[in-house]
Amino acid sequence: GMSLTFEQANLDFASHYMKIFKELGDHETADILQKVYDDEIGHVKHGVQWLERWKPEEKSQWQAYEERLNLPMSPARAKGPVFDRHARRRADLTEEYIDSLYIHAGTKGRVPSLYWYNADCELELAREAPGYQPQKGMQKVMSELMSSLLYVAKPGDVVVSHKAPTQPYLKHLRDLGFELPEFYVVPEGQRQLPPELKEKRWESLHPWGWTPKTLEIFKAMKTRGSIPVEVSAEGFWQSPWMDLFRKSALPELRKSLREEFPEISSELWGPVEADGKLLHDLTDVLMAIEAIHSQYKIPAVIKSPYGFAGSGMLRAYPDQHLTDAQLGWIERQLDLYGCLLLEPWMKRIVDISLVWAPGSDKMESFVFYTNAKGQYKGHCLQSLSYALLPEHRAFLHDSRRFSKSGYEALLDIANSVRSKLAENGYRYAAGIDTMLYEFQGELYLKILGEVNCRMTMGHVAANLRRHIAPSVSSVWQSVNVIEAQRKGWPTLQDMAADLQKRFPPRLKGGLIDQGIFFTSDPAQATYLVSLVSVGYDAIEACEGLGALEKQTEMRP
Structure with a gap:
């Protein structure tokens, strides 16, 4: 724990402050931090040697490390204000370990909140009676959009999803400056809290919308918070706010x-x-x-x-x-x-x-x-x-x-x-x-x-907005496979590969000021994917898709 967690975090702290003191012209302090930096690489390398000696051969460095830690000790404590890949490579950590730590989103000890995506909440409420079950088509659409909650959740929180985004996709989001929550995968259609989540302590539950089903989930949780909606003793649908x-x-x-x-x-x-x-x-x-x-x-x-x-x-x-x-x-x-x-x-x-x-x-x-x-x-x-x-x-x-x-x-x-x-x-x-x-x-x-x-x-757009240069035109939209095919891409994966190659996102001052990035994982998309186009060229490339499809009818 010491060498691979706290001393590994020191790699980032030493690197971060060494750069600051160099920029300030304080080379004496920067030289001291350089020595600390080199020493910490040696300490971490020593920990890696013992990890390789003790871990089962079939386990990767990351698997062996992560499964041995118990809260409040967590991999999140092995990272500092920046992420120094070079130092970790010098310490003989594998690329798989480095990438896994980079996207790791576990809590450092803060009690997390649980995010539950029930975008069909209005359909459940429309029944005005218990017993709602989503249709398969609705389940599939929700599966495609569940990752939207990662832009609302805080680092260390847990998002329940039918499929966790792939590691390359999460790494791309981290490169763009997004902080990530953890993902907990449940089967498509499951509407009950898994037993292992019932045993954890939670700060609160954050569903997409409050319904009798999410109220049932909340009651099964060990939470410190209270429910933010009042439910009438006569029944959920009789609650005054429902009017x-x-x-x-x-x-x-x-x-x-x-x-x-x-x-x-x-x-x-x-x-x-x-x-x-x-x-x-x-x-x-x-x-x-x-x-x-x-x-x-x-x-x-x-x-x-x-x-x-x-x-x-x-x-x-x-x-x-x-x-x-x-x-x-x-x-x-x-x-x-x-x-x-x-x-x-x-x-x-x-x-x-x-x-x-x-x-x-x-x-x-x-x-x-x-x-x-x-x-x-x-x-x-x-x-x-x-x-x-x-x-x-x-x-x-x-x-x-x-x-x-x-x-x-x-x-x-x-x-x-x-x-x-x-x-x-x-x-x-x-x-x-x-x-x-x-x-x-x-x-x-x-x-x-x-x-x-x-x-x-x-609410999702409000959090996406904070990562985009405010003076640049930007559109967030969902695109389905039929719209992509009309534009000449056989699959959503083909569309994503083409657009990302032609319009890679660019960071300037920590904000995205041009390009296209996807807000759901294209590798897992079958029906629907969401993306942000930043700048006129990127927006023009998406004309005829989703939000940029021409409208010919009036709407109330």
């Missing part, structure tokens, strides 16, 4: 927000009719659709109280009768939930989201992208102002025309929603979506699109 989660709450919530901020006029928010209305029977739904068609000559959109990735809604176009299948869907939603939300289908100009995390007052704002079906495709990682076209930026920051700028109003709305959630027992990661939209030739900011009582891709 704000459902889309059926939006008309009343939008109305109350207009009343809360009377100084902000409809000149910014748009007409009250855009806020939609809640309807409870088929006749009222059909009459409201006809009213929108006759008055505005635009489609109407009918939304279920629950929606996921563009599902849970249908559009009704002027001069087109609803089909039997559409009428059947409306009746089923009314039978299930007793109500539907109906809105005019406005011409979307740009989607905007604001997200927040527990324990922080900071609001992160983004432009994000969806396809024609309303399915999420990506984020612009630049600040909201940079991401908007000049005319849209001017509208959102115009404090002369409005009593306060649209952006200030948007922050007011987000903070109000956050307070309402907390008052109703929800104090976890959340966010709101909204949009700039055009109606009768005028530009407006929708007062509130929807409330997301869960983590969103915006």
Whole structure:
């Protein structure tokens, strides 16, 4: 433990401070640290000799070393502020050992948190009854995106995944400056906490979204933290915050927000009719659709109280009768939930989201992208102002025309929603979506699109953003295999190899200022992969993919 852990860490400390003192011109101290550095290489080399003598022949250096350590002693303590590969090679450590230590993400003793990716949380909640089981297609999509949580977790935390990213991929992320969590692999479809994780001590559980299933997992854990959502004694679905989660709450919530901020006029928010209305029977739904068609000559959109990735809604176009299948869907939603939300289908100009995390007052704002079906495709990682076209930026920051700028109003709305959630027992990661939209030739900011009582891709984007040069255009997007094939790549692996060869990421001042890097492991991708394009050339190379696919339809 001493020579291969603490003295190995001293290689990094000596190297780091020797460089600093040389840069300061203090060569006397730098020379002393050079001697310490050389001595420490000898000490580590001595430890390697004993490791080779004691370890079983079939075990690698890394396997033998890692399995002999017990917390609070861990391989994480064998690293310092930099990672000196050259010194470790001089100490006769193997490349496999060096790479494994480089990407090792175990805790130094801090009690870790557990991250659980249940992106289908809204589907589970939509049942409003126990017994939800994800379909195989949903399981496979979630498997492809599980690694997204590595950008939210802290070093030493544990991310539950169906497959751990490969070592070369993790090494590439470390080279780009990303700190890594540990991964714990469970079989696809497993929705129970493995016995070995039940026995560990945890700081807290961080699911993508809180549901009855994640509550069950939390109760099986030995945690120091408390659950950040209050659950009603009558049942999970009866919890007060769940009312704000459902889309059926939006008309009343939008109305109350207009009343809360009377100084902000409809000149910014748009007409009250855009806020939609809640309807409870088929006749009222059909009459409201006809009213929108006759008055505005635009489609109407009918939304279920629950929606996921563009599902849970249908559009009704002027001069087109609803089909039997559409009428059947409306009746089923009314039978299930007793109500539907109906809105005019406005011409979307740009989607905007604001997200927040527990324990922080900071609001992160983004432009994000969806396809024609309303399915999420990506984020612009630049600040909201940079991401908007000049005319849209001017509208959102115009404090002369409005009593306060649209952006200030948007922050007011987000903070109000956050307070309402907390008052109703929800104090976890959340966010709101909204949009700039055009109606009768005028530009407006929708007062509130929807409330997301869960983590969103915006929370992941907020952490990715910190690694990108802020003045450079950058887009994070997901790309499926069909989109890749349309562009001429037979597989996602072929696409990744080509793009990474042509646009290798470049670090400048510790931030990525050009190139393409993948935020999920291309080597393991079968259906979907995610990537960040930094700089105009890299973004142009990805035109026609994911978030950069041309859109031809309006969306509400």
